[in-house]
Structure formats: structure tokens, C-alpha cells
Amino acid sequence: xxxxxxxxxSLKRTPFHYCPGCGHSITxxxxxxxxxxxNLQDKTIGIPPPGCSVFAxxxxxxxxxxxxxxxxxxxxxxxxxAYPEAIVFTYQGDGDLAAIGTAETIHASNRGENITAxxxxxxxxxxxxxxxxxxxxxxxxxxxxPYGRDDKIEGYPIKMSEILALVKGSAYIERVAVNSPANxxxxxxxxxxxxxxxxxxxxxxxxxxxxxxxxxxxxxxxESWKWIDEVMVKEFPLGVIKDITGKKDAG
Amino acid sequence: MAKxxxxxxxxxxxxxxxxxxxxxxxxxxTPQNELTxxxxxxxxxxxxxxxxxxxSEISAINMVYGASLAGVRxxxxxxxxxxxxxxxxxxxxxxxxxxxxxxxxxxxxPGLGSISAAQSDYFQATRGGGHGDYRTIVLAPSSVQxxxxxxxxxxxxxxxxxxxxxxxxxxxxxxxxxxVEFSYEAPKEPIIRNNALRGAKGRTSRIVKTFTSNPxxxxxxxWSLFRRYQLIKQEEVVWDTFMVEDAQLIVVAFGxxxxxxxxxxxxARIEGMKVGMLRPxxxxxxxxxxxxxxANRTNYFLVFxxxxxQMIEDVQLALEGAGEVSFYGRTGGVIxxxxxxxxxxxxxxxxxxxx
Amino acid sequence: xxxxTIIAGFGGQGVLSIGLSLTQxxxxxxxxxTYLPSYGAEVRGGTANCTxxxxxxxxxxxxxxxxxxxxxxxxxSLIRFQNQIQSGGVLFLNSSLTQAEISRGDIEVVQVPADxxxxxxxxxxxxxxxxxGAFIKKSNLVSLDSVVKGLKDTLKEKQKLRAINKExxxxxxxxx
Ligand SMILES: Cc1ncc(C[n+]2csc(CCOP(=O)(O)OP(=O)(O)O)c2C)c(N)n1
Ligand code: SF4
Numbered sequence: 001x002x003x004x005x006x007x008x009x010s011l012k013r014t015p016f017h018y019c020p021g022c023g024h025s026i027t028x029x030x031x032x033x034x035x036x037x038x039n040l041q042d043k044t045i046g047i048p049p050p051g052c053s054v055f056a057x058x059x060x061x062x063x064x065x066x067x068x069x070x071x072x073x074x075x076x077x078x079x080x081x082a083y084p085e086a087i088v089f090t091y092q093g094d095g096d097l098a099a100i101g102t103a104e105t106i107h108a109s110n111r112g113e114n115i116t117a118x119x120x121x122x123x124x125x126x127x128x129x130x131x132x133x134x135x136x137x138x139x140x141x142x143x144x145x146p147y148g149r150d151d152k153i154e155g156y157p158i159k160m161s162e163i164l165a166l167v168k169g170s171a172y173i174e175r176v177a178v179n180s181p182a183n184x185x186x187x188x189x190x191x192x193x194x195x196x197x198x199x200x201x202x203x204x205x206x207x208x209x210x211x212x213x214x215x216x217x218x219x220x221x222x223e224s225w226k227w228i229d230e231v232m233v234k235e236f237p238l239g240v241i242k243d244i245t246g247k248k249d250a251g
Numbered sequence: 252m253a254k255x256x257x258x259x260x261x262x263x264x265x266x267x268x269x270x271x272x273x274x275x276x277x278x279x280x281t282p283q284n285e286l287t288x289x290x291x292x293x294x295x296x297x298x299x300x301x302x303x304x305x306x307s308e309i310s311a312i313n314m315v316y317g318a319s320l321a322g323v324r325x326x327x328x329x330x331x332x333x334x335x336x337x338x339x340x341x342x343x344x345x346x347x348x349x350x351x352x353x354x355x356x357x358x359x360x361p362g363l364g365s366i367s368a369a370q371s372d373y374f375q376a377t378r379g380g381g382h383g384d385y386r387t388i389v390l391a392p393s394s395v396q397x398x399x400x401x402x403x404x405x406x407x408x409x410x411x412x413x414x415x416x417x418x419x420x421x422x423x424x425x426x427x428x429x430x431v432e433f434s435y436e437a438p439k440e441p442i443i444r445n446n447a448l449r450g451a452k453g454r455t456s457r458i459v460k461t462f463t464s465n466p467x468x469x470x471x472x473x474w475s476l477f478r479r480y481q482l483i484k485q486e487e488v489v490w491d492t493f494m495v496e497d498a499q500l501i502v503v504a505f506g507x508x509x510x511x512x513x514x515x516x517x518x519a520r521i522e523g524m525k526v527g528m529l530r531p532x533x534x535x536x537x538x539x540x541x542x543x544x545x546a547n548r549t550n551y552f553l554v555f556x557x558x559x560x561q562m563i564e565d566v567q568l569a570l571e572g573a574g575e576v577s578f579y580g581r582t583g584g585v586i587x588x589x590x591x592x593x594x595x596x597x598x599x600x601x602x603x604x605x606x
Numbered sequence: 607x608x609x610x611t612i613i614a615g616f617g618g619q620g621v622l623s624i625g626l627s628l629t630q631x632x633x634x635x636x637x638x639x640t641y642l643p644s645y646g647a648e649v650r651g652g653t654a655n656c657t658x659x660x661x662x663x664x665x666x667x668x669x670x671x672x673x674x675x676x677x678x679x680x681x682x683s684l685i686r687f688q689n690q691i692q693s694g695g696v697l698f699l700n701s702s703l704t705q706a707e708i709s710r711g712d713i714e715v716v717q718v719p720a721d722x723x724x725x726x727x728x729x730x731x732x733x734x735x736x737x738x739g740a741f742i743k744k745s746n747l748v749s750l751d752s753v754v755k756g757l758k759d760t761l762k763e764k765q766k767l768r769a770i771n772k773e774x775x776x777x778x779x780x781x782x
Pocket of ligand 2: 017018019020021022023024052122126127212213214215216
């Protein structure tokens, strides 16, 4: 019989600890598929953060090293500089990349570090129990914005992709979502392109992924998929935000 | 006020508001999130009060620094990895003689460690923690009620001596729910310290700074801090004892470990072993004199901590060789049971031939 | 006497909330009591548990390594906790959602079809409270009165919910 589906080689046989419907699981799945397809399993090094994905190294069958909260881009910088042959990606939540790690991220990007950031935007702090993230939408309720995020007090949802696009050293930045089969296919293409940009030594690449967190959004997985389409993309429009390669789609 | 059920983290929040805390700055980290969330819900809407979820612990402690400059009662909280980040800011607070309350709901370390309860930040808290020659007052509660009571005290002490103060709790104290009673009412008027930076209106302008090109000036600042620390050591040492009068063996333990030890000691007493406990409540200043005093009655000490042995050094320093000190510890976030401690007590008791 | 109970199930089954009701009841009776929830990464993936310790004197540790009682609201909790129960202890099983394969002869097993009963009462969500009713009757830890009073405090605003819960509680209580 012809095999039409199999578990990616670089995805370990460990059940995910993520909640049902969580975008981390989907992202891990397509990333490991890609690592297989691009034949990168033996040279990719991942830097997972504190966050719900802190145990990502239990799932990716590649070299990985945990970073302190927010310092992923700095750790990846050191690693890549010391060992340029590696394909280095950071895997970061919105708290990690867009709050505590803003400085590290902006400066790594500005230096044009040849690294890829996989940025999971789920509009909350997942691991610590659903507090406000810098990407939390206005009037969205979280445990630390119990009355809804108020721009006068908490400011606005931060758009890291747009900010990083302004930085000279960034090469490729795209925002995708993992909330429907069609979007998941697009997300995979974007990550493929980001890796390719790194392979071609063109500079900093980042894929921002709008990712459901049913647990902290207090929704069913299906509702959370809808919420991304109906609410979240209004604030965070999908698409390529910066691309210096000139080529449209590598994928 | 009647007793209410509250977890330790929230109890600190409520007590802080009642102590007149006006500004809270935090950053999420388990196991102290309930405190940040309590302040988001209850402090943020109070008139004249501020709650900010900062972008990092470094930012949070620097926001505390700013609020303290303005003369109001301010606090921040975190757990071990976040407290490491705050050290820079705490050093500046100490140098500028600014009060601040910093809560550490300690978790297992080093590194990201575990989110379970530990006491492995004892050295960091009691030795200053950041760079430079300074100390912070360190309070170690062992129940939810005491968390509340020591929180009021924390703000008063920190203001009185103009030093940053650390409340050293742990993940279990933060998470557990117990009945608690709040004895304070929140002040009607905001508490604003003298010498705050609130504009040079009708007075000469003030400067708060630490850097100078003259080392002798910095030495003078250190002397002035040191004299204050001596005063704190004289005036503010707090401890608790349990059945030490006839004890042949004294357990020294703080915080949640003291509570576990107390359970073990009660069982040991039932089995006829004369065991007592000394529980430091201020870890700095350490109750060294009290340790020496109980050493007049017995030579045998068991230091029990949820770390690899940190407070034991203070006990040994206090005794100056006068007693025999054993140690038992669990670390990394492992929670020892009272039975486990009882076994250690029994073994020691018989090994040392005590009766 | 010190008695420790672990209550475990899926998040959403209300295991933490009946733990709190039990804690509240014990406080109203003037006993020493502690409540410790599971937290952090442990609760990702949808399970939750809490430990309630009730005593006539100060409680040394809120942790239960060998609890007297365990309430297992689902199969994973049954598997996880059945071996921790103290010899002579009691395991309360939500028999609607568990297949009991008890491998120990030294504990008592009390089966309560909590979800079925709650469904008959018209609100499956109150299965946890049915279980609480059965538990306090069998364990004799706190009185029915104190729990009812406690419910009043914890569900202050929700009149209707309180009525449903009271019925579920008493139905569970009268099972034994
Ligand atoms: C210095 C420091 N502060 C705080 C934490 C606690 N912490 C762990 S993960 C996290 C943020 C989680 O949110 P996010 O980055 O959005 O990732 P998610 O869990 O949503 O995937 C925080 C604040 C930490 N580990 N280290
Ligand atoms: S809390 Fe949210 S982000 Fe974390 S595993 Fe659950 S669904 Fe995913």
C-alpha cells in the first residue's frame, strides 16, 4: 500500500502537552515537516523560550537550547556567529519577543543577524495563566486587564512585524495564521521562505503566527479559530510585510 | 474584620493596599501571578494608584525606583528568575536610600528551574543580591496570615530606614489558601515621604544620584548606610521559638520549612524526644544573639532548609564554633514532608546519644 | 486529627471549586484548614487537582503525599492517585466517567455516578457538587450545614446556581 501520510521524522514520538486546539502544536507540526522537506534536521538549532513552548525540545528531534525569558535573539546571535553553518531559529511567544525581549529582538534584527524568529502571537501570556501580552487587543479581557485593555492605561497592541520591517537589517517578514487548512499551508510556505532567506545569508527573518490559545481566550478550539478570522486579523493583517529577496514565493 | 479565605499571593496584595501601597509594577511569573492579578483588579482602579504590567522585571524595578523617588509607597513582586533581573535596580534603590518592597515567591533554581516552592534564594536576599556593599531587610513569613501581617510591617520598616526590603516567601505560601484576617484599614490620605522629588517648589532643587568621580564620597555613602544597618541590627531582629526551654536538639528553620519542621517536632515530642525550634523571621538582620542564647542550653542544632544549605552559614557564624550543627535539606522545588524531617530528627537524636 | 483530601479531575469539572467549598466549610467550623491547588505547566493539557487539609491544630504541610481521601472525577485522576491513598483510606469515584480497576484491597472504594445523577437533576455541570454531598456524608469531615453556608458565601450573586447546587449537594448527601 502506498503511504500517503506519516509523522515527520524530526517530530519526536512524544504526546504534546499543549491544550487541545493550541496553535503551538500545529506550528511544531509544520515546522518539523519543513525541516524534513528541506533536509535540515542535522543542522538546525532551535532556541525555545520560557512560555508554553518551553518543552519544545521534547518534540523537535533537532538540537535545541533553552534561553532565558526574552533573550532568544541574543542567544541565537551568539550561536550563529560562532557557528554560521547552523540554521538557527528562535521560537518565541508574544510576551517573550514583544515585551521582555523587545530590545534583543530589535537589535538582532538591526544587525541583520542571519537567524529566523518564529513568533507565536496568541495575544496573551499562555504559560503564566492568561495575563495581558503586548499584543493583547484593545478591550480584550485578560487576568491583568480584568476590565479590558485600555489604551490610556496599557497602550496599544504592538505590531512587531511592522516595527521590525522598518529596521534596516531585516530581510523577510511575514504574518500568517494557523487557524484553517488554507492558512496553515500559507504559514508553512512563509516559514520555508524564512529558512531559505537564512540559508541564502540575506539577514534577519521572522514569521509572525497568529495562534489560537483556546484555554486563555476561554473559547472552544473552533471559536478560537473564528476569533482569529473575525477579530484578530483586523488588528494584525496577514501577508508579507517585508521582502528584500525580490522573489515572490520560494515555496 | 472576619476571616476570609485567600491565597498567599492575594493576601500580600490586600495587605499592601491596606498599608498604603500606591504603586505596583510587575511582570508575570509563576508562582506569584495571583499577586500581580490581584493588583490589576484591586489597585488599578483606586484613586491616585497605579498598576503597570511592565515589559520585564528590569523595567518593573526601575518603575518602583521612579515611584519611590516621588515619595509614595511602591512595590514589585516576582519569583527567582525575575528577582535575579531586579538586582541591578535593588542596588540603585539601596544606593539612593529609597524605600521599596520587593516580594520573592521563590521557586526551584538555578536557571529556569521548577515552579515549585524552594528557599534557594536565601543567599541572594540576605547578602544584598546585586552589586555593591549593601543589605536589604529580609522578612520570612510562614503562613498566609503572617504574609499579610509582615506586609504591613514591610512598608513601615522600609520607610523608617529608607532601605529596600525583601519579603522572602515561596511558591507554596503564594499558592496555598488559608483563612486570613486583615487588621489594618487602608489610609484615607496617600502617604508621601519627606524629601521626595516632587518639584522644587518653594525649596532648593534636589538631586538623587550615586555616581561620583570621588571614591571618598562613595565611601562616605557606604559608611552612612553601614551605620544605618547597625541600627537595624540592634532594633529590628525578630524571631519565634517553639519548645526550646528543655530542648536537647534545636531545629533552626524559616518560612515554609519551619512550618513543616514544627509538625515534625510535635511528633518527636510525642515520642519523648526533647526537640525545639528557633525560627528566624528577619533573615537579615539574622537573630544571631538568640542562636547563641539557646546554645547555652544545648549543643545540638539541626538546620533544615529547602536548599542545599545557606542559612546554615549564618547559624555557624552566630555560634562561632559553640555548637554542633547538622543540616538537612531538599531542593529544586521538592517539598519535604513532616515525616521525613521527623526521621532525620530521630536519627540525629539517637546518634548524638541525647535523652 | 489531621485529614487530607485530594480532589482531581478535568479542568472544567469544578474540582477546585468543591475543594474551596470544603475549605470554606471547615473555616466556618473554626478548624485549621489549608487548600493547595495544582498550578503552572501541571494544569496545561486539561487536568486539575487540589489538596485540602483539615485539622484541629496547626497544619504543618498543605501537601498530601499519602492522603486519607481521594476524589477522582475522571479516569486519569483515578490512575494517578489510587496508589497514593493511605492504607485504610477511601477512594471516591465518579463512576459515570471511570472504569474502576482497583488494584488494592486495603482501601475502601465509594462509587458515585455523579454525572448521571446531575444529569437527572437537569444540570450535568453540578456533578462535582453531587460528589461533594456524597463525600461529606461518607467522610464526616464537615457538616452539611457548613457546606450550605459556604456555598452561600462563594456563590454570593448567583441565586439560581445556588438553588441548583443545593439540590445537587443534598441529593449526593442522601445517597448514603
Ligand atoms: C525573567 C523571567 N520573568 C518571568 C518569567 C515567567 N514567564 C514564563 S513564560 C512567560 C511568558 C509567556 O507568554 P508568551 O511569551 O506570550 O508565550 P506563550 O506561553 O503564550 O506561548 C513568562 C512571563 C520567566 N520565566 N523569566
Ligand atoms: S495555554 Fe494557550 S498557548 Fe498555552 S498550551 Fe494552552 S492553548 Fe496553547
